[in-house]
Amino acid sequence: MRNKAFASDTFYFRKQDCFGDLILKGFIKINKELCKECHLCIHVCPNSHIIPGKEYNAQGYRSVCVDEKKECNGCALCATMCPDIAIEVYRE
Numbered sequence: 569m570r571n572k573a574f575a576s577d578t579f580y581f582r583k584q585d586c587f588g589d590l591i592l593k594g595f596i597k598i599n600k601e602l603c604k605e606c607h608l609c610i611h612v613c614p615n616s617h618i619i620p621g622k623e624y625n626a627q628g629y630r631s632v633c634v635d636e637k638k639e640c641n642g643c644a645l646c647a648t649m650c651p652d653i654a655i656e657v658y659r660e
């Protein structure tokens with residue numbers, strides 16, 4: 569499933585905007601055990617890629633997760649905002 573997504577993402581990475589610049593794509597990894605459910609990342613994400621989670625981690629917080637239907641542009645605002653360094657951002 570992820571391999572299929574990579575192939576699709578690679579296609580988008582090569583798209584260019586009207587100025588000829590590449591349109592960036594990315595993905596994130598969330599360390600669910602570090603998340604404290606503050607939802608700052610949800611509010612800052614311009615693409616609504618991060619959503620509230622339902623499963624509790626060992627600390628008793630419901631870690632956020634990603635909405636696979638929404639795209640990540642690799643802007644890293646979520647990782648910059650997260651006070652618990654629970655998000656890693658990767659650009660493709």
Ligand code: SF4
Pocket residue numbers: 594595596612613614615616617618639640641642643644645646647657
């Ligand atoms: S890197 Fe940007 S677009 Fe991707 S999940 Fe984080 S805030 Fe949203």
Ligand code: SF4
Pocket residue numbers: 598602603604605606607608609610631632649650651652653654655
């Ligand atoms: S900003 Fe960090 S700690 Fe807060 S909900 Fe998002 S991932 Fe969890």
